[in-house]
Amino acid sequence: MWKKAYEWLDERLGLNAMYTNLLDRPEPRGNWWNTLGSASLFLFIIQGLTGIFLTVYYTPSPDHAYDSVQYIMNGVAFGWLIRGIHHWGASLMVIVVFIHLLRVFFTASFKYPRELTWLIGIGLLITTLGMGFTGYLLPWHQMAFWATTVGTQIAGTVPFVGEFILKALRGGPELSALTLQRFFAAHIWMLPAVLAGLIGVHLFLIIKHGESHYPSQDE
Amino acid sequence: MNDETKKQINAKYERELQRGERFWPDSIFKDVVVSLGLFIVLVLLATFVGVENSPKADPSDTSYIPRPEWYFLFLFKFLALYGQIPVLGKIEWLATVLVPTIGIGLLTLLPFIDKSPWRYYTRRMLPLTVMGLIVIDMVLLTMMSDIPTVAEDGSKLLGLLQTTAGLIVPGLALIALFFMAYKRDENPVAPMLWTLGLAAVLMIGFTAVTLALAPPAEAEEAVASTLVDQITAGQDLYSVHCVECHGDDGKVTVIEGVEGLEGKEVSPINSRDVLYTLNDASMAEIINYGRPDAGMNPFGKAYNAEGLTKSEIDYIVLFMRYNWDDRFEKPVFKPLFPPLADGEVPSYDVHIAPMVKRYCVSCHRAGKENNEFVMTSYDEILTTGDNVDRNLVAGDETSYLLQVIQGHAILNEQGEEIIGVMPPKSTLKAEYIDAWIRWILNGMPQTAEDAAKLFVAPTPAP
Amino acid sequence: MSGSFGRRDFIKAATAIVGGVIGVALGVPAIAYLIDPALRASAKEGWVPILKVEDAPVGKLVPFSFTRVQVNGWERTSTNFGGYVLRKSEDPNDMLILNSRCTHLGCTVNWKEDAQAFLCPCHDAKFGRDGEVLDGPPPKPLERFSEFRVSADGLIEIFFKAG
Numbered sequence: 001m002w003k004k005a006y007e008w009l010d011e012r013l014g015l016n017a018m019y020t021n022l023l024d025r026p027e028p029r030g031n032w033w034n035t036l037g038s039a040s041l042f043l044f045i046i047q048g049l050t051g052i053f054l055t056v057y058y059t060p061s062p063d064h065a066y067d068s069v070q071y072i073m074n075g076v077a078f079g080w081l082i083r084g085i086h087h088w089g090a091s092l093m094v095i096v097v098f099i100h101l102l103r104v105f106f107t108a109s110f111k112y113p114r115e116l117t118w119l120i121g122i123g124l125l126i127t128t129l130g131m132g133f134t135g136y137l138l139p140w141h142q143m144a145f146w147a148t149t150v151g152t153q154i155a156g157t158v159p160f161v162g163e164f165i166l167k168a169l170r171g172g173p174e175l176s177a178l179t180l181q182r183f184f185a186a187h188i189w190m191l192p193a194v195l196a197g198l199i200g201v202h203l204f205l206i207i208k209h210g211e212s213h214y215p216s217q218d219e
Numbered sequence: 220m221n222d223e224t225k226k227q228i229n230a231k232y233e234r235e236l237q238r239g240e241r242f243w244p245d246s247i248f249k250d251v252v253v254s255l256g257l258f259i260v261l262v263l264l265a266t267f268v269g270v271e272n273s274p275k276a277d278p279s280d281t282s283y284i285p286r287p288e289w290y291f292l293f294l295f296k297f298l299a300l301y302g303q304i305p306v307l308g309k310i311e312w313l314a315t316v317l318v319p320t321i322g323i324g325l326l327t328l329l330p331f332i333d334k335s336p337w338r339y340y341t342r343r344m345l346p347l348t349v350m351g352l353i354v355i356d357m358v359l360l361t362m363m364s365d366i367p368t369v370a371e372d373g374s375k376l377l378g379l380l381q382t383t384a385g386l387i388v389p390g391l392a393l394i395a396l397f398f399m400a401y402k403r404d405e406n407p408v409a410p411m412l413w414t415l416g417l418a419a420v421l422m423i424g425f426t427a428v429t430l431a432l433a434p435p436a437e438a439e440e441a442v443a444s445t446l447v448d449q450i451t452a453g454q455d456l457y458s459v460h461c462v463e464c465h466g467d468d469g470k471v472t473v474i475e476g477v478e479g480l481e482g483k484e485v486s487p488i489n490s491r492d493v494l495y496t497l498n499d500a501s502m503a504e505i506i507n508y509g510r511p512d513a514g515m516n517p518f519g520k521a522y523n524a525e526g527l528t529k530s531e532i533d534y535i536v537l538f539m540r541y542n543w544d545d546r547f548e549k550p551v552f553k554p555l556f557p558p559l560a561d562g563e564v565p566s567y568d569v570h571i572a573p574m575v576k577r578y579c580v581s582c583h584r585a586g587k588e589n590n591e592f593v594m595t596s597y598d599e600i601l602t603t604g605d606n607v608d609r610n611l612v613a614g615d616e617t618s619y620l621l622q623v624i625q626g627h628a629i630l631n632e633q634g635e636e637i638i639g640v641m642p643p644k645s646t647l648k649a650e651y652i653d654a655w656i657r658w659i660l661n662g663m664p665q666t667a668e669d670a671a672k673l674f675v676a677p678t679p680a681p
Numbered sequence: 682m683s684g685s686f687g688r689r690d691f692i693k694a695a696t697a698i699v700g701g702v703i704g705v706a707l708g709v710p711a712i713a714y715l716i717d718p719a720l721r722a723s724a725k726e727g728w729v730p731i732l733k734v735e736d737a738p739v740g741k742l743v744p745f746s747f748t749r750v751q752v753n754g755w756e757r758t759s760t761n762f763g764g765y766v767l768r769k770s771e772d773p774n775d776m777l778i779l780n781s782r783c784t785h786l787g788c789t790v791n792w793k794e795d796a797q798a799f800l801c802p803c804h805d806a807k808f809g810r811d812g813e814v815l816d817g818p819p820p821k822p823l824e825r826f827s828e829f830r831v832s833a834d835g836l837i838e839i840f841f842k843a844g
Contacts, residue, residue, distance in 0.1 A: 023243035028235040030246060038250035039257055046258070046707075053711055057754065066275040067755035073270065074445045075754060077717040078710035084265020085707075092257060094290045105329075105350055108338040112220055112228060115330035122327045129290070136288050145276035146285030154298075157315040175278065211246075213235040215338035244692040251699045258703050446752070546750045546759060548727060 021207075028213030036100035037206075040124075041199065043093040047131075050086040051188065058138070060184035062177050065140035090132055097128050109212035117205040120198050127195045134187040140180060148183075149175055224336050272442040277529035279520050292364035293357040294319065299368055300360075300382050341408050345400040348415045349393065355419050356389045359426045366433040377429060384425030392418035443534065447550050453538030456531055458577045459584075460518055467645055469543055476643065478588065483514045489543035502536045503529075558650065564661045565654045566670035567597045574651055575600070578642050590638065597665050606638070613662040621659055624652055718754075726842040732766055734835050737776075739768045742792050742810070744781070749841065764826065765792060765799075766837060767810070773831045778839055779812045780824040790823070799823065 010016055057076060059068040072079035101121065104110055110118035137148040152175070156166030171178030240246065277283070287295050301307075301314040325332070337343060363385065368378035395414050399407045443452040458467070464474050469489030474480045486493060497505070506527070507519030520526040527535075541547050555573040559565060575583075575594050583594035592604030604610050606629075612618045619629050619638060624647050629638040647655075664670040731745040746763040768776040781799070783790050788803040798815055799808040806817030813822045828840035 023247075025242040026236045026239055027242050027246055028232070028239040030240070030249070032249060032253070034246070035250045035253040038247075039253050042250075042254040043257065046261070049707065049711070053714060056715060059755070062276070064755055070444050071755040073272075077713040077720070079714060079717075080269065081262070081265050081710050082714055084268075084270055085261045087270045088261050088264040088268075091289065092261065096257070102350070102354065106340070106347060108333075108343060110330045111333070111336065111338060112225060112330075118330050119327065122323070126323070132288055132290060139273075140276045141273035142276055142280070142283050143271075143273040143286065145278070146283050147287045150285045150295075151287055151291070154315045157312045159312050159316070162312070210232070210236065213232065213239075215340070217339050217341075219231070219336075219338040219342075244689055244696055248692045248696050251696045255699045255703060258706070262706065544750075545730070546748050548750075 025207070025210070027211050030211060031214075033103045034211060036096055036103055040093065040097050040100055041203075043089055043096060044195065044199065047086060047089050047093060048192065050082050050089065051192075053082050054086060055188065060138065060180055062140060062180055065138065065180060069139045069141075090135060093128060094132055097125055101125060107212065107214060113209050114205070114212060117202060117209070120202045120205065123198050124195065124202060127191055127198065131187060131191050131195065134183040134191065137180060137183045138187065145175065148179070152179075220334060220336060228336060272444055274442055274528055274530040275533070277520070280528055282520075282524055286364075289361065293360035296360040296364045296381075296385065300378075300385050303368060303378055303382055304386075341406065344406065344408055344411045345396060348396050348411050351415050352389050352392055352396070352418060355422060356385060359422055360385050363426055363429055365436060366429060370434070377432060380425050380429045380432070384422045384429060388418055388421045388425065442530075446537070447552065449534045450538050450541050450550065451553065452531070453534035453536070454542075455573075455576050456527065456535050457538050459580050460527070461535070462581045464515075469539065480514055485513070485515075488539065491545075494540070494544040495546075499533070499536050499540070502539065503532045506532045506535060555651070556654070559654060559657065562674060563657075564664060564670045564673040565658045566667045567600075567658070567663065567665045569667050569670075570654050571600075571658055572597075574647075574654070578645075578647065578651075582643075601663065611659055611663060614660055616656070616660065618659050621656055624655060726840065728830070728838045729841045730832070730836040730838050731764075731778075732837045734768075734773055734831055734837055737766045737768050737837070739771060742767050744792070747841075762841075763789060776829070776837075777811060778826040778829055778837075780826060782824065783819060784814075784821050784823060785817070785819040 156162045443449045474483045509515045509517030556570040590605040593599045623641040737743040742765045750759045763781045783801040790799040790801045807815040826839040
């Protein structure tokens with residue numbers, strides 16, 4: 001019975017082929033440093049899940065953002081856990097992604113044929129930092145407000161186009177409801193979409209070229 | 220890179236695969252174990268460290284010292300140190316735009332800059348040591364990020380130490396590394412490692428000295444986060460800032476006993492007229508900007524850097540709503556302090572301070588008419604006032620303070636009142652008076668530990 | 682890998698277990714988090730003043746309304762309630778206090794003097810003077826606030842329970 005159902009599905013989905021190509025792949029002998037990439041992926045998934053749950057109560061408006069976050073922390077069952085994981089997960093993700101980059105750098109895994117994987121990886125790092133930057137404003141407390149004020153101000157020091165960039169980031173000359181709303185949109189829609197897309201390409205390239213091996217003395 | 224090298228690389232990889240492992244389950248198992256470890260770390264952090272709270276954003280509070288997220292702190296510090304460099308330091312965009320852009324650019328283009336097929340560590344000493352240097356610098360800059368570059372007394376020593384640790388030493392080491400990599404014929408593995416090691420030791424050393432010399436960070440006050448905490452905070456603020464004119468129940472219609480506002484008519488702020496017709500935002504703005512024509516001072520930060528923050532004003536509004544607005548259910552309040560057991564000695568920190576804040580500080584603070592008796596801290600309570608030698612006398616039941624809170628005004632030899640009954644317009648609850656009596660009779664201990672030491676045998680109740 | 686439980690099977694099982702543990706550890710709190718508002722008891726009750734006794738002449742239906750504020754998460758909602766007081770005699774305890782919320786679908790009913798009935802604008806329901814159903818779809822008579830008292834300063838107060 002199960003066998004028949006499996007065969008039916010296999011015929012249509014190609015489960016066996018998927019298993020051999022994706023999971024039963026040969027790999028060079030790795031060590032624990034090789035887990036950092038998948039750890040970043042795991043953290044991305046955790047951030048995605050907890051982030052989705054946070055939007056159930058979070059309100060992106062200067063009037064209510066702060067109170068709704070306070071409510072998540074004190075009012076809702078396990079709200080402190082969901083937000084706690086999301087908050088610390090963001091920091092941990094930056095650390096893990098960065099150490100992953102260092103590992104690739106020190107083993108020179110970015111060299112032929114994996115140059116493109118590295119490029120995508122830098123894109124992932126920048127997007128992750130962008131997630132951190134946009135997410136930090138959302139609780140709308142003093143630390144967040146002033147950190148973003150200074151952060152966008154720094155972007156405003158670019159010669160010639162600085163003021164334009166500053167206004168585009170803030171949605172006006174000052175931090176306002178518009179800033180909060182566009183940071184929210186960037187944080188939950190735009191950047192995650194970019195991140196997911198880049199992760200897809202990154203993973204495709206890894207499967208295509210295989211994980212790199214640790215260099216020996218003659219390399 | 221020619222096709223021959225590419226072929227060699229691919230052949231080498233095939234050999235590695237032959238003596239390798241399988242993605243499933245060998246690699247995935249490791250991945251899952253690490254993921255579980257990270258997950259446990261996250262849950263522990265969320266449970267035992269929690270998320271730091273901060274008051275609501277207040278654009279008018281320009282005294283707030285901004286800090287970016289921790290992973291941008293190294294850039295923030297780099298900016299501050301860069302600003303110390305003469306002349307160049309004034310061209311800000313070099314540090315804010317050019318340096319990060321070059322950094323990210325180099326990182327991005329790495330595979331196209333380092334095109335050699337060499338992968339083994341000893342054949343890539345320059346990139347490895349340079350990256351090592353940068354990472355160490357980033358970590359140290361992050362650690363030093365909270366320390367000011369110019370001390371309060373104007374001394375630039377801290378700034379100089381930080382610049383040495385964060386810019387000068389790594390800068391010199393960088394030059395040395397490049398010099399060795401390009402000028403020496405043989406592969407200089409050992410000298411380059413020694414250079415990196417020496418630079419690291421120096422940088423860590425200077426950072427350690429900076430951290431040791433830095434002034435200790437100020438502890439931040441806890442933020443009221445639950446409704447009851449916020450209402451309580453509002454009540455304390457109300458007791459300090461509003462009670463004088465509006466009374467502790469908000470009923471006052473004619474102000475009495477306040478210099479400059481004597482006899483002024485006010486609308487009772489506990490009335491439906493006020494509470495039904497003004498929404499929270501209007502009430503907050505009235506507290507913030509005052510109503511100068513009607514005689515009410517502004518209390519917010521708009522006109523006064525020492526004024527109330529946005530959050531504090533919101534707490535006061537919450538307090539008014541939940542206490543006087545009959546459409547609201549009153550939540551259950553925590554008592555000012557946990558009830559005293561028989562023989563327990565109250566302490567300043569736990570018992571006296573909350574009462575002082577609620578009932579005394581409104582008048583007994585600097586700039587008010589109070590016989591110079593200031594009650595804003597433990598030391599001031601014991602050492603200020605025209606009658607300082609009689610106000611609080613350890614073990615003396617006739618201490619002036621105990622007499623006035625129990626309804627006996629203090630008279631001088633001519634029979635004139637020198638200290639009236641306190642608090643002037645209300646009476647303290649019996650348990651509060653009891654706490655004051657026990658505290659003074661037992662020598663006015665400051666901390667809970669000091670008070671606990673005095674809790675030996677139950678003293679007879681006064 | 683034939684029959685016996687080898688290293689690879691162990692690793693596979695361990696992977697599945699670890700994955701399951703993470704799933705449960707995140708899933709259970711997440712479900713509690715989602716359904717939390719449904720589990721909250723709204724036990725809001727208290728005495729609410731509605732009208733001065735002197736404003737309600739005996740034998741006349743007098744409308745009243747009052748507002749209650751509820752805290753819903755980070756936001757406060759004020760809800761208006763209304764009804765009619767009918768004093769049946771000079772005895773202050775002999776009165777009928779009706780909720781003007783229609784028992785059919787919750788529209789507000791109004792007293793029409795000519796019809797001598799409470800009319801509901803939504804589905805033409807009709808209630809009599811004592812709240813009994815005269816016509817239309819309502820399943821039961823208008824609700825009564827049965828717990829009431831007259832305070833010392835002459836205010837009619839009802840005991841109000843939300844939800």
